[in-house]
Amino acid sequence: MDLANHIILISAALITFAIFAGVLSSRIGAPLLLVFLAFGMLAGEDGIGGIAFADFRIAYLAGSVSLAVILFDGGLRTTRDAFGRALSPALLLATLGVLVTSGITGVAVHFVMGYDWLHSLLLGAIVGPTDAAAVFLLLHLRGLRLRPRVGDTLEVESGINDPMSIFLTMSLVGLIAYDLPGKDITDMTWPLAGRLVVDFIRQMGGGIVFGLVGGQIVLRAVNRLKFSPGIYPIFTLALALVVFATAQSLETSGFIAIYLVGTILGNNPHRATTEINRFLDGLSWLAQIAMFLMMGLLVTPTKLVPILVPALIIAAVLIFVARPVAVVLSLAPLKFKRGELGFISWVGLRGAVPIFLATIPVLGNIRHADTIFGIAFIVVLVSLIVQGWTISLAAKVVDVELPPRAQPRARVEIELPAGIDRTVVAYTVDPMSIIARRRMTRMPLSASGSEIISVMRDGQTSNTTPADGLRAGDVVMLVTHTEDLNALDRLFAARKPRAKSIDLSSIDFTLSPEANAGDVADMYGFQVTPHERDLTLAEVMHARLGVEVHEGQRVRAGTVDLVALSTGEQDTPKSIGLDLDPPPPVAFATRLRMRVDEAIQSVRELFLTDPRK
Numbered sequence: 001m002d003l004a005n006h007i008i009l010i011s012a013a014l015i016t017f018a019i020f021a022g023v024l025s026s027r028i029g030a031p032l033l034l035v036f037l038a039f040g041m042l043a044g045e046d047g048i049g050g051i052a053f054a055d056f057r058i059a060y061l062a063g064s065v066s067l068a069v070i071l072f073d074g075g076l077r078t079t080r081d082a083f084g085r086a087l088s089p090a091l092l093l094a095t096l097g098v099l100v101t102s103g104i105t106g107v108a109v110h111f112v113m114g115y116d117w118l119h120s121l122l123l124g125a126i127v128g129p130t131d132a133a134a135v136f137l138l139l140h141l142r143g144l145r146l147r148p149r150v151g152d153t154l155e156v157e158s159g160i161n162d163p164m165s166i167f168l169t170m171s172l173v174g175l176i177a178y179d180l181p182g183k184d185i186t187d188m189t190w191p192l193a194g195r196l197v198v199d200f201i202r203q204m205g206g207g208i209v210f211g212l213v214g215g216q217i218v219l220r221a222v223n224r225l226k227f228s229p230g231i232y233p234i235f236t237l238a239l240a241l242v243v244f245a246t247a248q249s250l251e252t253s254g255f256i257a258i259y260l261v262g263t264i265l266g267n268n269p270h271r272a273t274t275e276i277n278r279f280l281d282g283l284s285w286l287a288q289i290a291m292f293l294m295m296g297l298l299v300t301p302t303k304l305v306p307i308l309v310p311a312l313i314i315a316a317v318l319i320f321v322a323r324p325v326a327v328v329l330s331l332a333p334l335k336f337k338r339g340e341l342g343f344i345s346w347v348g349l350r351g352a353v354p355i356f357l358a359t360i361p362v363l364g365n366i367r368h369a370d371t372i373f374g375i376a377f378i379v380v381l382v383s384l385i386v387q388g389w390t391i392s393l394a395a396k397v398v399d400v401e402l403p404p405r406a407q408p409r410a411r412v413e414i415e416l417p418a419g420i421d422r423t424v425v426a427y428t429v430d431p432m433s434i435i436a437r438r439r440m441t442r443m444p445l446s447a448s449g450s451e452i453i454s455v456m457r458d459g460q461t462s463n464t465t466p467a468d469g470l471r472a473g474d475v476v477m478l479v480t481h482t483e484d485l486n487a488l489d490r491l492f493a494a495r496k497p498r499a500k501s502i503d504l505s506s507i508d509f510t511l512s513p514e515a516n517a518g519d520v521a522d523m524y525g526f527q528v529t530p531h532e533r534d535l536t537l538a539e540v541m542h543a544r545l546g547v548e549v550h551e552g553q554r555v556r557a558g559t560v561d562l563v564a565l566s567t568g569e570q571d572t573p574k575s576i577g578l579d580l581d582p583p584p585p586v587a588f589a590t591r592l593r594m595r596v597d598e599a600i601q602s603v604r605e606l607f608l609t610d611p612r613k
Contacts, residue, residue, distance in 0.1 A: 010051070014043055015289055033134055033351055034384040036289055040296020053297040056359045062294055063356035066287035067162070068244045068258050070133045072237070073284035074159050075262020076277065077136075083263060086152035092330040093153070093344075094161035100329055101348075102128035102168060104322035105314065112310045113375075115368060118176050123372050125168035126358050127318055127379045131351025132158040133288045138349060138388055144395060145402045150340050154347055162353055163253035167203045169357045171196055173364045206252025211260025214243030218261055222270045232272035233279030236265070269482075274413055288352075295355040299377050307371055311378035318379060319386065323348040339398035346394045350383035411489065424453070424479050425488065431472035432494035434580045450480035450488070490580075507563055507577030513538035515576075524578060526558035537562060538573045549573050556582070 018039045043049030106124030109115060115123070135158040138144075139151060146154075218239045222232060240261045248254035270276075304311075324345040331341060358376035361369040395401035414424040429436050454463050456475040470476060480488060487509060511520060517540050518533030532540050541562060544555045548571040555562040561582035565575040 014039070014293055015286070018289055018293060033137060033288065033292055034381070034388060036292035037296045037352075037381070037384070040293040041299060041301055042296075043293070044297045044299065044301075046301045051297060053294075056298070056362045059294055059298055060356070060359045060363060063291055063352065063359065065241075066291040067132070067255065067353065067356065068241060069237070069280075069287040070136070070284050070291075071159055071162070071255055071259040072240050072244075072262040073280040074132050074136050074155070075259040075264075076266035076280055078156065078159065078263050078266065080267040082148070082152040083156060083267075085149055086156040089149075089153045089331050089334050089336070090156035090160060092334075093157040093327065094164055097157075097326040097330040098125075098128045098161050098164045098168070100326035101318070101322045102165070104325060105318050108314055108317040108322075109375075112313050113368075113371075118172055119366075119368055119372075122169065122172040122176065122361065122366075123314075123375060125165055125172060126361075126372065126376050127314075127350060127354045128168070129161045129165035129350075129353055129357075130154075130158045130348050131353045132162065133291070133353075134158075134349040134351030134384070134388065135347070137288065138391055139347075144392060146343075146395060147340065147400050147402060149336075150343060150400050154344060158349075159259045160256055163203060163207055163256045165353070165357060166253070166255065167200060169360055171199065173360055173366060176361075176366050177364055202251065203253045204256065206250065207247055207254065207256035208260065210243055210247040210252060210254070211257035212264070214240075214247075214257060215261040215264030218243070219265055219268055219270060222265070222272070222276075229272050229275050233276045236272075236276050237280070237283070240265075291352045291356070295352050295377070298355075298359075299374070303370075304374050304378060307374050308378065311375040312382065314375060315379045315382040318350075319348070319383065340400055342398045343394055343400045346387060347391060348383075349387055350380045352380075354380055411485075411492075422479055423482055423485070424477065425485065426475060426477045427488070427492040429470050429472050429474045429476060429492060430494045433472075433492050435470050435491045436472045450478055450484050453477045453479055507565065507579055509578045509580075510565065511537060511576045511578055513541075513573045513576050520578075521557070524560065524580065526560045528557055537576050541573055541576070554579075554582070 018036050041047055043051050045052045102121065102124040104124070105127060106117070106121035109123045110117060110120035113120070113123075135154055139146070139154065145151075218236065221239060222236055225235075227235060240258050243261050244254040244258040246254075247257040265276075324342075327341055327345040327348075331344070336344070354376045355373075358373040361372050366372075392401075412426040414426075452463075452465055454461050454477045455465060455470065456462075456477075457466065457471065457473070466474075476492075478488070509524075514536050516533075517528050517535050517537055520537060521528045521533070528540065532543070535543065538549075540557070541549050541553075541555050541564060545553055549564050549567055550571065551564055551567050553564045559582075561579040563577040563579055564573045565577045566573070568574040
């Protein structure tokens with residue numbers, strides 16, 4: 001009885017103090033996962049806690065469940081658009097990229113540690129994958145907003161590359177356990193290669209099938225069965241883990257299966273959406289904390305000292321050579337920009353997954369297993385310190401960071417029955433929001449089905465918008481489509497003036513070029529000339545810019561900008577964006593200097609370019 005109480009006390013205390021330490025560390029920008037890992041080390045055998053923990057079986061079990069929960073939560077948050085946009089590059093990085101990363105790192109291990117090729121490639125496979133927990137957490141916790149293609153690629157890659165590394169690790173452990181290094185493999189090469197290919201297809205293909213089928217089963221079960229709202233999150237997670245465990249038991253990838261289950265559930269209307277999301281968010285945090293604390297407890301720092309230098313060399317090869325080469329080879333056909341390739345290369349974050357994979361050789365009693373575990377641990381530490389600490393700086397340097405989206409002070413959602421792709425939300429109007437500053441009398445999204453239900457002002461409720469528009473402090477309740485929530489957030493949140501021009505992904509709303517300028521001006525609260533009120537938006541842009549309208553050109557209309565997002569034949573706008581909070585106009589001297597710089601660059605290209613090319 002006392003032992004059980006002591007275990008509960010120690011576990012709860014570790015988690016509590018780790019969270020406090022994480023809050024304090026955020027003031028100096030330290031990656032939160034690094035704090036959890038370091039706190040586990042401090043509580044371990046060589047630390048002030050003196051806890052002797054070396055049960056790799058429990059660590060493997062806890063790591064498997066924790067990783068499954070983290071991937072399920074990550075799938076829930078991956079939108080259909082993001083998944084479709086990032087699927088091709090993420091698949092290439094999760095397959096070819098992992099192979100290249102593991103191979104180059106394995107070569108470094110062979111020459112640095114003097115291991116045979118199988119043991120060297122095993123360590124390369126263990127540290128090869130990026131970590132879903134590290135990527136999801138470090139990108140979102142700091143409010144970092146990236147270009148959609150870059151951010152989505154990193155997140156989807158981290159969600160689907162674990163199965164490839166697990167497959168490589170298990171296969172190499174199996175080959176080593178078979179004592180392949182001591183056998184003549186001349187007559188075994190093709191049978192082994194064929195078996196590995198079959199195993200790979202079974203793992204990946206089976207995981208995808210289980211994920212797609214299991215996702216539909218979970219979705220239908222959640223929507224058709226009626227429970228108390230608090231039961232749905234537990235029921236949903238239990239079903240997802242059933243899919244995961246079934247796939248694993250049949251020797252397919254349960255990790256890719258549970259990620260796909262989360263993606264299917266998160267992109268379809270279902271019951272108890274808010275309860276499920278909040279429950280999984282908290283449980284995912286608990287899983288990350290528990291996994292990193294446990295991995296920290298497993299390691300004995302004094303045993304890492306003899307292998308510190310070779311481990312640092314291997315980490316340097318992984319970060320500065322293997323990952324960049326893998327990214328360039330994988331994404332070269334997909335026309336990523338140089339800065340985007342550089343950032344994706346840098347954010348190859350390693351976390352608990354390599355440490356989790358390093359427990360497999362220990363459980364298999366593989367030679368060098370303890371050293372492999374220690375090197376993997378040091379590689380993860382270096383990655384979190386060097387890469388995790390500099391993510392924001394790297395995003396600014398290579399120009400892939402976008403301005404953060406404004407967030408409303410409070411948004412309350414009221415769930416409607418499953419199958420209805422609409423939701424009821426309530427906002428408190430912020431005094432610095434667009435909707436308060438422009439005193440809008442109509443909701444800009446009304447054409448797509450967003451309608452105001454009621455407005456509360458000074459304790460009085462009205463089911464119509466006040467004649468003088470919405471004011472700061474008004475509580476507005478609306479019914480809207482779920483896909484319009486982000487746009488509504490931007491309307492009701494505080495906005496800061498922009499100091500410089502931004503790219504097209506920061507446009508607030510997309511409008512039809514055939515829309516009447518007067519109607520749009522009334523709806524969004526800006527002014528156009530009396531003559532322009534009867535024109536379409538495309539005609540307004542042509543009138544102000546001339547016959548040709550090029551993509552990205554802006555027209556100032558009162559206090560907003562109309563932006564040509566795309567153009568068609570005869571340089572006519574096909575899609576027009578509305579920037580409700582545009583950057584200040586560029587001074588004449590600045591515009592003149594820009595034109596001179598462009599002219600000089602054109603002359604250089606004309607005279608310095610080799611005409612034979």
